Structures are given as structure tokens and as C-alpha cells.
Amino acid sequence: MKNALNGTSPASTDAPALAVTGLTKHFKTAAGTVRAVDDVTFSIGKGEIVGLVGESGSGKSTVGRCVVMLSPPTAGSVVVDGVEISGLRRGGVRRLRTGFTMIFQDPATSLNPRMQVSDIVAEPLVIHRKGRPGERDRRVRELLDLVGLPHMTAARFPHELSGGQRQRVSIARALIASPALVVADEPTSALDVSIQASILNLIKDLQRDLGFACLFISHDLAAVEYVADRVMVMYLGRVVETIDSAGLNERAAHPYTRALVSAAPVPDPDEQRSRTRITLSGDIPSPLAPPPGCHFHLRCPVAMDVCRDRAPELLPGSGAGHTVACHRVH
16 A cells, blocks of 8 residues: 555554654743643544544644644654654655645635635645646546535635635645545634534545545534544643543543533533533633643642642543543543
């Protein structure tokens, strides 16, 4: 099997699509060091969607940008499809760029307003000199079909399209070079509620048909639960729980995850009324000065003395693939 990044055989065909180990990202600012991501480790199998959820400021978007090397990590390792990319210089990452890509949050700002849709979608192929002009044109039409846009869209500019159509163009651009890994960073948050479901279904269908691995980042727990095979929950730069999406409501163990689950709306009014709402006090602390011990202990309704002094490890939980970082649970 050929490597999707560079056309060579990977060291192991069993390598996951993405393996992240000890990922850390700090930003130097005038006010001090922002500890955006703190020692995050996870993997995504080939053909798997893993959701990453958390409040604003939890570090989830920074994880996504580090994975695709838009923001090189301060420390840690990122391996895509068996290839270590975190230690490469900019030129080395550029040569491998077609193997991993990103769908950005707001297509109104991520699409060049001066380019026609055909040029926007074909741009990755042009930059990396893949295919002849006729082949690129056919590939653009193929991708427009896949994302549900008519061929006439190719001659239009982004401002002539609706928000949902622009996001479909972004998805087509991300997939045109057949990447092994797609990072979708809040791909529905800038869209009307009426459009969000269609984009979620589109991403899910494309992933099933094309087989790429996906890191799906969102603050919307219901969207992540619907799209993803597994769910990772982040709080203030750390992963606090990983669990399969089917068991999220019943087996979530971390107090923060349980609070998120209790706050998520459900379509059944009777179930909504019967659900016990867990209310968290205060706001997420600043990553400039994260609290010692467990970062969540200042807001946790069941915190113990040890939580204030020692950070919990991410250890196996109640089932296969379930991990949780909580002193009370363990």
C-alpha cells in the first residue's frame, strides 16, 4: 500500500492515520506564557472520526492547528499515516501537505473573495503540481458533485454563494487531493441552524465513502456525538476523558463530561425534564495561570483535597477505549 503523503510505502500498514504523543503548545505574550495545550496524547485509526469537544479556551482548536502544522507544537510528536511531521522544517511539511488538510470554521474568511470557486477548489493541486489542467478541471467537477453543488457554481465567487454553499466549497477544496487525514475545526458554528444538519450529514457521508480519518472539533456535544465514533473531552489544555460516542450518555465518568452531557438539549421534552442538570460555577480559568493539580478542581462539584495538589493521570475507565483523568473515579 502506498503512503498517501508521499507515494512511498509506510513503515507499517497498521499505523494509525494520526498518532499524537505529548503534544504541548505554549504561546509567549506580553502578559506571560499561555499554556494552550498541555501534554495531549491520542490516536485516530484509518477511517475513523474522533470528536474533540470542550468550552471556548479549552485548547481544542490549537490541537487541530498543531496537527496540521499551521501552528508548530512546542513539544511532542505528530505522526500522520506513519510519517513523523512535527520535526520537519517548513519545506518538508509543504511537500507532505496533501496528506493532511483542514476545514476551517468560517468559510467567509477562509475562501479568497477574488478567486472563482473552480480556482479555489483546484488550488491544492496547482500548488503541489498535481495533474494537468484538464485533469484538474475534471477533479473539480467531481468534487462539486460529491459535496452537492451544481457545476455552474465553479464560475461563481464566494460572495455569490450562501453560507452553506461556501462551506461545501471549503470541504471540496479540503478533499480534492485525497488526504489521509482531515481536521474539521468547528465546521458548522458559523452557519444557520437550518444548514448545520446538512453539513454534518455531508461530512459523515463523505468520510464513509472516501475513507479518510477525521478529527472533528466542536463545542457542540450533540454534533460531535452524532458524527464521531469516539469523543475526546478537553478542559484547559488537557484531555480529561475519551469515550465511544454510543456510551457517552450512560458511561461518561468525569464530572466535566457529565456536566456537558446534562446541558446538551434532547428532542424528547419528557427526557429533558427528567434529566438532572449539573451546573458549574465560575468560568474556565485563564491558560496564563492554570490552577495547580487538576485544572478542573475550582469548578468541580465533587473535588477532593488531592485534586488541588496532584494532576490526575488519564487511565482506563469502564470499557474498551474508555479513559478518564479523575482522582475520584479511580
